[in-house]
Amino acid sequence: MRSYGQYCSVAKALDVVGDRWTLLIVRELLLQGRCRYTDLRNGLPGIATNLLADRLRDLERAGVIEREDAPPPIATTLFRLSDRGERLRPVLDALGHWGVPYMAAGPAAGDEFRSQWLAWPASTFLVDGSPDGPPVAIELRTPDGDIVVEAAAGVVRTHPGRAQSADAVIEGDPHLILALLSGNLELDAARGAGLRFEGDAAALTRMQPRVTAS
Amino acid sequence: MRSYGQYCSVAKALDVVGDRWTLLIVRELLLQGRCRYTDLRNGLPGIATNLLADRLRDLERAGVIEREDAPPPIATTLFRLSDRGERLRPVLDALGHWGVPYMAAGPAAGDEFRSQWLAWPASTFLVDGSPDGPPVAIELRTPDGDIVVEAAAGVVRTHPGRAQSADAVIEGDPHLILALLSGNLELDAARGAGLRFEGDAAALTRMQPRVTAS
């Protein structure tokens, strides 16, 4: 990116990560950890492949990501964040938190979705309604992968994969899942819309929208 | 900006503030408060005037800033952040903190500088070396305005303007001021380079670089 030419730490940061798509690439690496080129493409619907290659080159030169040749049997290239890149997490957290209100209206026409993107709405918008209760885990199964949403000790967190013991399992359209989690859709209505829900409905009410004047 | 078309709060946030120059406009409004168009231009060296006008329109439509007609005798337009815009402060804080290491090497050739930009290096990179001591204020006088750096109760903060009672006053080249504050330049050397320092040198050593593995 063309430098702003300003001796200011915000401008210098944007010189490095202010290009279009750059912070979304960091998002995917924060969410997924080490990725193949194809994994990144899949997590970044809409990006032009030459742009992804360009950005990965830029980010590597800037010391934000590192390229790693996978061990022999695999024969592929993996990309991962460097320590410096991992330190961008607070930036993504702040941006993701600020952007949550835009999710309330539902996806725009043609919006793509990946289950791992629920991490920010879940961990910054939802709050554990019963901080003193035992931990609760809800497993989400979407067409592009599974993630676990956990409420424990007052906070809600997410991570990819399956839960060891899920209190509830939700399967179906990701938009419906978010509507259900955020309280914009009742369980009965969600079921009527095709969402499959198994397990303890109380696990659902355990997670509540954080009360903020946004 | 063209939407990323992703139902993700980070992407939605970048749909609004991801355009070039946009976050720097927010930076200026966070630092300066209400601004005239000309004030913004002055705080954003390098921006094309049509782009500034475009961005201000976009930000107003997005509800991030608000336009305000100044009271009669003044007859000008003022721009200020809305509540929603003020909530971008954590984003700028995170970015500014992440970018501080890029300041260490000094300004690049042709880099512009404004004194108010010292706010992030001062408040996130410097730390109050004597948390239990009485508050200390250093007044900085640069060609484009004055700012105050205060150390109190363990933290270092800045604000524009003059101090009620400054323990020290530094006047001169902003680059030298930052080098002096960050400990990269000794007081004697700074004086030799043309910096004027008056007051208590202990106020200077009160503020120390935060120890981080950056």
Place this chain on the structure above:
DNA sequence: CCGCATCCGGGGCGATACTG
């Protein structure tokens, strides 16, 4: 002078095709 609008050249970006 302040707050823009207009015009124009160059390059970043988007979409698709192609390749080792």
Place this chain on the structure above:
DNA sequence: CAGTATCGCCCCGGATGCGG
């Protein structure tokens, strides 16, 4: 699978004009 190559387009940068 992991990228290059190519080609338009539109965003951006820089200069200038202009009404209030």
